[in-house]
Amino acid sequence: MADTHAEAWYLDRGILHQVLDRLRAVESRAELLQQTQALRQALADPSQPIHHVAATPAAVSVQAIFVLDALEQIEAAHTLERALYYVRRLQRGLLTVRTNTINDINLNRWKEYTHIITDSLWIEERRDRSGTHSADYWGNFIPQIPHQMMQRYTRSGDWVLDTFAGSGTTLIEARRLGRNALGVELQPAVAEQTSARVQSEPNHHAVHTSIHTGDSTTVDWAALLAQHGQQSAQLVLMHPPYFDIIRFSNDPRDLSNAASVEHFLQGLSQVAANVVPLLERGRFLVLVIGDTYTRGEWLPLGFWAMQAVQQHGLRLKSIVVKNFEDTAGKRSQKELWRYRALVGGFYVFKHEYIFIFQKL
Numbered sequence: 001m002a003d004t005h006a007e008a009w010y011l012d013r014g015i016l017h018q019v020l021d022r023l024r025a026v027e028s029r030a031e032l033l034q035q036t037q038a039l040r041q042a043l044a045d046p047s048q049p050i051h052h053v054a055a056t057p058a059a060v061s062v063q064a065i066f067v068l069d070a071l072e073q074i075e076a077a078h079t080l081e082r083a084l085y086y087v088r089r090l091q092r093g094l095l096t097v098r099t100n101t102i103n104d105i106n107l108n109r110w111k112e113y114t115h116i117i118t119d120s121l122w123i124e125e126r127r128d129r130s131g132t133h134s135a136d137y138w139g140n141f142i143p144q145i146p147h148q149m150m151q152r153y154t155r156s157g158d159w160v161l162d163t164f165a166g167s168g169t170t171l172i173e174a175r176r177l178g179r180n181a182l183g184v185e186l187q188p189a190v191a192e193q194t195s196a197r198v199q200s201e202p203n204h205h206a207v208h209t210s211i212h213t214g215d216s217t218t219v220d221w222a223a224l225l226a227q228h229g230q231q232s233a234q235l236v237l238m239h240p241p242y243f244d245i246i247r248f249s250n251d252p253r254d255l256s257n258a259a260s261v262e263h264f265l266q267g268l269s270q271v272a273a274n275v276v277p278l279l280e281r282g283r284f285l286v287l288v289i290g291d292t293y294t295r296g297e298w299l300p301l302g303f304w305a306m307q308a309v310q311q312h313g314l315r316l317k318s319i320v321v322k323n324f325e326d327t328a329g330k331r332s333q334k335e336l337w338r339y340r341a342l343v344g345g346f347y348v349f350k351h352e353y354i355f356i357f358q359k360l
Helices: 013-024 029-044 064-076 080-095 107-112 144-153 169-177 188-199 221-226 261-278 301-310 334-344
Strands: 008-012 059-063 159-162 180-185 209-213 233-238 279-289 292-294 297-299 314-323 351-359
Touching: 008 013, 008 064, 013 029, 013 059, 013 080, 029 064, 029 080, 059 064, 059 080, 059 107, 064 080, 064 107, 080 107, 144 159, 144 169, 144 233, 144 279, 144 351, 159 169, 169 180, 169 188, 169 209, 180 188, 180 221, 188 209, 221 261, 233 261, 261 279, 261 301, 279 301, 301 314, 301 351
Parallel strands: 159 180, 159 233, 180 209, 233 279
Antiparallel strands: 008 059, 279 351, 292 297, 314 351
């Protein structure tokens, strides 16, 4: 049996007004229960006039869970006064929109956003492989990360900057979500392949998404934005190499070829110094990075990177720990790595960090 709570409804705006106005005018709990039961019956029958078959200007699009949970709360209220408060709240949620300045989330209907993660521990069993996303580029992050970050920290039409564009994961998600995005990639061949992949993703929102070949420590972000009539961006995503765990090229400017951890952190700091001035005040920068292990010692690369980036006029808003069940390098060697861990007295990496900063 289908879960009614998971359904999406298109409800007639005018009828909703009438029904909820009648609910607000009841004078007893018995009358209120009678009215809510009648509304439940109408909602349960798609042939009733309160339902539309598709989104139209006269229809309110809503998740069934929002309405049904609200009705349950109304019916469970111990006093008529409290029940009517819940009715008014339901009416606001259905017929008015309340957002903040950094995203499109309708706070009057926050229960609908079950797909948006607010916990600091992310358990992701597998990466999203839909559309033009590809897992054949070592070291690219899962699409769920930029997807979540853009939903939390941008609005439709905002501009996103990706300092390490790689295989274009951020740009593809921006295209899907209706955000404009500019990415910079050091390797020309990778940038060319990524550009073709991004452009093959359907652009239903008519946004701009492009990748540019360059070094993020020196690239002129202001000039890139100015080409599109923009002076600033609303979100920055940084997913650098995790020092030398994966060598991405032979280019000495590549942070995966840094001579030492200190040089790596200096380069990462320079990337932040170069891009943060283009980020609007109060908006967000997201750094995705993990730790490393060398010569028998765990190096807290993630937290060192956090400090290197934060010093550029940012405050730390949140830290998310994300697990990864599989990596290309360890996929066929799980038993070997378990043996090595037992012999060497260490623990096998299964997490990375998502640091969320806000510009002061």
